[in-house]
Each structure stands twice: as C-alpha cells, then as structure tokens.
Amino acid sequence: MKFNTALLHDKNVDDRFGSTLPPIYQVSAFSHQSPEALEKVFNNKAPGYAYSRIGNPTVSEFEGRMSGLEGGIGAVACSSGMAAVTMSLLNILASGDEVIASAGLFGGTIDLFGDLRPFGICTRFVKRACVEEIEPLITQHTKAVFVELIGNPALDIADIESVSALLHKYHIPLIVDSTTATPYLIQPLKHGADIVVHSTSKYVNGSGNSISGIIIDGGSFQWNPDRYPGFEEYRKYGKFAYLSKLRNGIWRNVGACVSPNNAFMNIIGLETLGLRMERLCYNALELAKFFDETNGIEVNYPALETSPYYSISQKLLGGRGGAIVTIRAGSKERAFSLINHLQIPLIATNIGDVRTLVIHPASTIYAHGTQEQKINAGVFDDTIRISVGIEDIEDLKEDFAQAINHIREVI
Numbered sequence: 001m002k003f004n005t006a007l008l009h010d011k012n013v014d015d016r017f018g019s020t021l022p023p024i025y026q027v028s029a030f031s032h033q034s035p036e037a038l039e040k041v042f043n044n045k046a047p048g049y050a051y052s053r054i055g056n057p058t059v060s061e062f063e064g065r066m067s068g069l070e071g072g073i074g075a076v077a078c079s080s081g082m083a084a085v086t087m088s089l090l091n092i093l094a095s096g097d098e099v100i101a102s103a104g105l106f107g108g109t110i111d112l113f114g115d116l117r118p119f120g121i122c123t124r125f126v127k128r129a130c131v132e133e134i135e136p137l138i139t140q141h142t143k144a145v146f147v148e149l150i151g152n153p154a155l156d157i158a159d160i161e162s163v164s165a166l167l168h169k170y171h172i173p174l175i176v177d178s179t180t181a182t183p184y185l186i187q188p189l190k191h192g193a194d195i196v197v198h199s200t201s202k203y204v205n206g207s208g209n210s211i212s213g214i215i216i217d218g219g220s221f222q223w224n225p226d227r228y229p230g231f232e233e234y235r236k237y238g239k240f241a242y243l244s245k246l247r248n249g250i251w252r253n254v255g256a257c258v259s260p261n262n263a264f265m266n267i268i269g270l271e272t273l274g275l276r277m278e279r280l281c282y283n284a285l286e287l288a289k290f291f292d293e294t295n296g297i298e299v300n301y302p303a304l305e306t307s308p309y310y311s312i313s314q315k316l317l318g319g320r321g322g323a324i325v326t327i328r329a330g331s332k333e334r335a336f337s338l339i340n341h342l343q344i345p346l347i348a349t350n351i352g353d354v355r356t357l358v359i360h361p362a363s364t365i366y367a368h369g370t371q372e373q374k375i376n377a378g379v380f381d382d383t384i385r386i387s388v389g390i391e392d393i394e395d396l397k398e399d400f401a402q403a404i405n406h407i408r409e410v411i
C-alpha cells in the first residue's frame with residue numbers, strides 16, 4: 001500500500017462491533033479472571049493489559065500505526081515529545097557517558113542536555129550534523145548521537161546516511177528527532193537511523209489538541225553489554241532489547257505514559273497526515289518563494305534553491321522542505337510590527353497545527369538561550385518562525401504582503 005492508503009487501511013482494529021476507529025479504553029486498570037492470569041500478564045508470560053501506565057490497547061494501536069509508518073519493529077508512546085526525547089536517551093546512558101548533538105536543536109532538547117549534566121552525562125554540540133564535525137568529537141565514552149532531521153528552528157538538515165555509516169563503525173547509535181519531517185517526508189530508519197523520536201503533539205496530531213510523543217526502534221543496533229551494561233539482562237530479547245528495557249524500566253518507572261484519549265486523538269490525526277503534509281509543504285514553498293522575492297525580508301527554507309540545504313533536501317526529502325519557514329525582518333521592532341499587522345496567523349508557541357502560527361523565537365522559546373545557542377539555532381533578534389498551515393495560499397501571501405508593507409516605515 002502507498003502512504004495515504006496505508007494510513008487508513010493498514011491497521012488492525014480489534015473490535016467486536018465493527019467500529020471504524022479503535023475504541024478509547026479510558027481505564028486505569030484491567031481485571032483478570034484469576035490471580036494466575038494476572039501473574040502471567042504482569043510477568044510478560046501472556047499478552048494482555050494490567051495497568052494503563054504500563055500498557056493500554058488504545059495506546060498500543062497508536063504505537064503500532066506509528067511503528068508501521070516508520071518501518072520500525074515497535075514503538076513506545078510517551079506523555080510528550082520531551083518525555084520521548086528524555087526516555088530515548090536515559091534508556092541507554094549512564095553517568096560518565098557522552099552524547100554528541102547538533103546545536104540547532106529544539107530549545108527544550110538543548111535545555112534537557114543541560115539538565116543531564118549533574119547526572120554525569122555530558123553533551124558536545126556540533127554546528128552541522130555531518131561526518132567532518134562529528135568524528136573528531138567521538139571518544140570511548142560517546143554512547144549516542146542525537147540530531148533533528150530538520151532542525152527546529154534552525155531548519156538545517158542532518159545528513160543521516162553518512163553520519164549513521166560513520167557512527168556504526170564506532171558502534172554508536174544515531175537517534176533522530178523526526179518531528180518536523182514526519183514519516184510522510186522520510187523514514188529515517190531506512191536511511192541508517194537506529195532510533196526515531198517524535199513530538200506527536202505536532203504534525204501527527206495535526207490540530208494542536210493534545211501533547212504526546214513516541215519512540216520507535218529500528219531493531220538493528222547491537223546493544224553490546226560491554227558498552228551498555230544495562231543491557232545485560234535484556235540480551236535474551238534479541239532485537240527487542242531496547243524496547244523491552246524501555247518498557248520494563250525507565251519509561252514505566254518514570255511514568256511517562258500517554259493518556260488513551262490523547263493516543264486516540266493522534267490516531268485520528270494520523271489518518272490525514274499525508275493530505276496535510278502535501279498541502280503544508282506546498283504552502284510553505286510558495287510562501288518561501290514569495291519572501292525570497294520580497295525586498296527587506298531574508299528567508300530560510302531548506303527546499304529553496306538558495307538554501308545551503310537544498311541539495312540534501314532533494315536527496316533525502318524528495319525536494320520537499322517541511323512546513324516551517326523562518327524570516328528575518330531587519331530588527332526586533334520590525335519583526336514585532338510585522339507580527340502585529342498579520343490578520344490570519346495565530347501568535348502561538350507551537351508547530352504542526354492546521355492553522356498558520358507565528359512566533360518571535362528570541363523573546364520566547366529561545367529567551368533563556370545563550371547568544372551562541374541562539375546563533376546556532378538561527379535565532380536572531382529579527383527572526384520570525386512561521387509554522388505554515390493549510391489555509392489558501394493566496395490569503396496567506398496577501399496577509400504577509402500587507403503586513404510587510406506596514407513595516408516599511410519602521411526603522
């Protein structure tokens with residue numbers, strides 16, 4: 001099946017009444033006929049559910065669909081994208097370990113690497129996620145490399161094919177946050193990534209109605225217990241070692257589960273992911289071209305021929321650039337004035353909504369970033385991030401054109 005057909009038909013709704021969508025199992029616990037039966041479920045000796053922090057059928061349905069779309073061997077859904085990022089790393093790291101990450105990451109993820117320092121986990125950043133910059137930073141302590149496929153908000157594209165080939169020579173896994181790309185644009189596991197994470201709050205959900213995340217495992221990385229001592233007791237699970245350790249360990253014990261209702265919201269969102277992404281990428285490219293032709297506005301969009309990431313967006317993303325565009329207005333005053341004159345976009349800190357959203361990153365999501373972190377993320381005083389929506393492109397262009405006309409007088 002091709003992408004859009006699979007979104008609708010490649011699933012197994014297990015329901016006695018023929019419901020077209022999976023039921024929402026909005027329960028905390030599942031009762032069993034005997035203590036023997038519950039003992040088996042609890043100890044992974046029989047399929048079934050015991051408690052929704054550990055497993056829930058609606059959540060399983062969501063996990064199965066995401067894993068299928070990404071070409072993984074399984075998935076674990078989380079309470080948020082940040083929970084997914086955190087759990088994906090803590091499942092393999094220990095005190096004394098090092099991570100290499102790209103500097104243009106989502107602000108929350110940059111902050112998280114700071115939070116991990118007191119636990120003895122140190123992160124080194126590269127400006128560009130490429131072989132030349134990553135290889136010199138590898139040490140015997142490097143246990144993971146973390147990149148975003150399309151950096152939010154830097155909009156840099158990680159060359160995951162060459163980076164993963166390099167890392168596998170050193171037995172280091174590549175973890176890819178593919179939130180902004182979505183499985184519609186690329187399935188990173190098929191290009192060498194070992195683990196994929198998403199903030200499913202964004203494009204998967206699609207309407208901005210709930211927070212959630214997910215971790216998907218490709219199942220091909222060898223978690224050698226000499227380098228990853230925590231994997232000793234999970235050896236028996238073979239290629240499912242990473243997922244088994246996650247499910248039976250830190251994910252369940254931290255309590256990072258997603259609610260069944262939010263999993264259901266994402267299942268509905270997923271069904272239109274292909275349609276939405278097609279329209280979003282079209283609108284984003286049209287808008288980017290419009291900005292490119294507009295005096296006084298500097299635009300950053302990976303699928304524009306002027307972008308340094310143009311050729312890699314052609315190679316990895318089939319020439320599509322995702323749905324985020326950033327522009328520079330010339331000064332903070334002009335950026336604020338431009339935003340104030342927009343009629344259609346909402347001023348909100350989110351991406352992946354069907355509505356166009358705008359934000360001034362330097363004063364909000366990057367307000368606590370250092371000057372260096374801001375520059376690496378492509379966040380300047382005059383930067384506006386636009387999460388393009390599915391509105392009619394003529395309306396969006398007209399709205400930005402009139403707002404830009406208003407700032408012509410602002411110095």
Ligand SMILES: *Cc1c(COP(=O)(O)O)cnc(C)c1O
Binds near residue numbers: 085106212213
């Ligand atoms: C939003 C986002 C996150 C964090 O996700 P939440 O669901 O807000 O916790 C992580 N990575 C990227 C790329 C994001 O855009």
